[in-house]
Amino acid sequence: MHLKQVDKAAAKHGKASRIDVSVRADDLAVDVSVVDDGVGGADPRRDSGLIGLEERVEAFGGTIRLVSPRGGGTSVHVTMPLDNP
Numbered sequence: 001m002h003l004k005q006v007d008k009a010a011a012k013h014g015k016a017s018r019i020d021v022s023v024r025a026d027d028l029a030v031d032v033s034v035v036d037d038g039v040g041g042a043d044p045r046r047d048s049g050l051i052g053l054e055e056r057v058e059a060f061g062g063t064i065r066l067v068s069p070r071g072g073g074t075s076v077h078v079t080m081p082l083d084n085p
Contacts, residue, residue, distance in 0.1 A: 016037055016073070019034065019036045020035045029080060029081050031077070032078045032079075033077045036073050060080060
């Protein structure tokens with residue numbers, strides 16, 4: 001996953017002034033969460049960058065969850081298995 005891509009999108013498109021990133025890992029997977037305080041409204045059906053991110057994550061057996069209500073910031077949570085299928 002490209003944290004730089006998520007970071008840039010949050011600042012540029014989401015007009016975020018704060019971006020929080022957390023990373024956790026155990027023996028099975030790595031979990032990455034990126035939460036911003038921007039304007040929200042990110043839609044993976046209309047944004048080729050989000051589509052590409054989703055495709056890359058899923059290609060490695062991971063999952064991605066996006067929550068982005070208008071006016072409420074954006075949250076991206078990715079889980080990547082440490083042992084690819």
